[in-house]
Amino acid sequence: MYKTILQQVSKHIQLTAFEKEEFKGILQLYTLKKKEFLIQPNQQVNHQYYVVKGCLNAYYSDELGNKHILQFAIEDWWISDFQAFFEETSLQLYIEAIEDSILLGIQKDALETLFIRIPKFERFFRIITTKAFVSLRSRILSFLQKNTTERYVEFCTTYPKIEERITNHQIANYLGIQPESLSRIRKELSNH
Amino acid sequence: MYKTILQQVSKHIQLTAFEKEEFKGILQLYTLKKKEFLIQPNQQVNHQYYVVKGCLNAYYSDELGNKHILQFAIEDWWISDFQAFFEETSLQLYIEAIEDSILLGIQKDALETLFIRIPKFERFFRIITTKAFVSLRSRILSFLQKNTTERYVEFCTTYPKIEERITNHQIANYLGIQPESLSRIRKELSNH
Numbered sequence: 001m002y003k004t005i006l007q008q009v010s011k012h013i014q015l016t017a018f019e020k021e022e023f024k025g026i027l028q029l030y031t032l033k034k035k036e037f038l039i040q041p042n043q044q045v046n047h048q049y050y051v052v053k054g055c056l057n058a059y060y061s062d063e064l065g066n067k068h069i070l071q072f073a074i075e076d077w078w079i080s081d082f083q084a085f086f087e088e089t090s091l092q093l094y095i096e097a098i099e100d101s102i103l104l105g106i107q108k109d110a111l112e113t114l115f116i117r118i119p120k121f122e123r124f125f126r127i128i129t130t131k132a133f134v135s136l137r138s139r140i141l142s143f144l145q146k147n148t149t150e151r152y153v154e155f156c157t158t159y160p161k162i163e164e165r166i167t168n169h170q171i172a173n174y175l176g177i178q179p180e181s182l183s184r185i186r187k188e189l190s191n192h
Numbered sequence: 193m194y195k196t197i198l199q200q201v202s203k204h205i206q207l208t209a210f211e212k213e214e215f216k217g218i219l220q221l222y223t224l225k226k227k228e229f230l231i232q233p234n235q236q237v238n239h240q241y242y243v244v245k246g247c248l249n250a251y252y253s254d255e256l257g258n259k260h261i262l263q264f265a266i267e268d269w270w271i272s273d274f275q276a277f278f279e280e281t282s283l284q285l286y287i288e289a290i291e292d293s294i295l296l297g298i299q300k301d302a303l304e305t306l307f308i309r310i311p312k313f314e315r316f317f318r319i320i321t322t323k324a325f326v327s328l329r330s331r332i333l334s335f336l337q338k339n340t341t342e343r344y345v346e347f348c349t350t351y352p353k354i355e356e357r358i359t360n361h362q363i364a365n366y367l368g369i370q371p372e373s374l375s376r377i378r379k380e381l382s383n384h
Binding site: 083092123125132136138143144145 | 252254260262274275278279284307311312314315317318321322323324325326328329330331332333335336337368
């Protein structure tokens, strides 16, 4: 259960056996069935979640009921409505399981206490937040600079493990294109 | 020179007089004239920059020479090609002064040494990176969920101090719309 999250932590900071136990102590287990919601708009969100197993997506639903996918997450990724989590604003996002999923949640207050008790976790969360920040900048740049075919190729290169686990509709939605355009792009690429 | 950066730091962590001096010791001064470049693609970037005075923008130039603005920065903001800085990939962005500007730069190795010598800076940089991360998520959500009028209104609300310092072309570019559309939107808004 805790093996992969501890591996991720140990890439950036070294923990004693005691500190590992303390960290495990604040993690809460969540299990979701496929299509079940982890969070929904207008709820309180005071957790961020690490994916032990499964696949989820975070999306916004506009006033016409159209879904706009902001993020996918699979094993070893973190997911939440980070704006609501950090700024304590109301939730805007749905987070829904695409497969049966197992998650470990960290409650905001428990995280703040962890930073006080074991300050090197500041370093761990600084580093993973920086990686997430840089990857979002790349996504915005990619919107600005690349055509849809290039963005699809980039998606497949960056997320090879996700592509095979989600539907064409979900990929098209994430890329901000119509499913028909995705089919056309794939056909063109396979003819080369 | 150091007053505002120290104020920003002291919002999140408490420094002793000695630690303040140590921090000031790693800051390097940069001055730029309007239209001068701080960084350009294919250079090495190993600094991130704090704006003491002035206004800058970070943009990508596509193969047709079209400019796509990723970020503005004014007093008390940070700017860099963060992907190149953190992942040590080659630079993609131009950063150009929109006004005469004064910056304080932190070199990557000096920052790593600072984290070792004064670990509470991990906390400071974790918090400011988190804020930047959350604000990028909002920008992507805003692309997905809002029409151009709503995005312009949001821009003016979020960046009231920037709007009066940059041209209409720059605002339109940042919003990903044509300057003519921006004029139309402004006219519509002033008629209400």
